[in-house]
Amino acid sequence: MEGIISFGNKRDYEDFKKQIPSSVLPLFNSIRDFCLSLGDNVVEDIRMHRVVFCKSITFRWFADVEPQREGVIIKIQKSRKEPIEIIQISKEQNILEFGNVIKEAFEKIH
Structure with a gap:
């Protein structure tokens, strides 16, 4: 799986x-x-309890994804100057409802 790196543990x-x-x-x-x-x-x-997605090896994260019992919590970072946005997605929802927010964060993070 090229491009996937795990640091630390x-x-x-x-x-x-x-x-x-x-x-x-x-x-x-x-x-x-x-x-x-x-x-x-x-x-x-x-x-340990979540998966963080970053842009390139500069390691600027744009999505921090943590599983819960009934869904997933995603922390979105668009830049260091903007506050982190927290999205709770229930297991009945579709990621496409939130795809634009994640994609925008990926495109904006430096």
């Missing part, structure tokens, strides 16, 4: 997804796929 996504509730996994996977599809310069950092 060296966990991979296969290991991480074992802790995601099975009812939330399809939503989490679709968010992950969407973030990775934004460009060849997207870097995925698997952390």
Whole structure:
């Protein structure tokens, strides 16, 4: 999986997804796929309880995705000067409802 880097604890996504509730996994996977599809310069950092998506090796993150029991929390950062936006997505919702917000953050982050 080219372009995917894990810093620190060296966990991979296969290991991480074992802790995601099975009812939330399809939503989490679709968010992950969407973030990775934004460009060849997207870097995925698997952390203990969440996955952070960054733009290139400059490591400016644009999406911090954390699974919950009934959905996913995404923290969106468009720039260091703007406040972080927090989105809660329930497992019944579709990532496409929030795709523009994530894509805008990816495009704006430097």
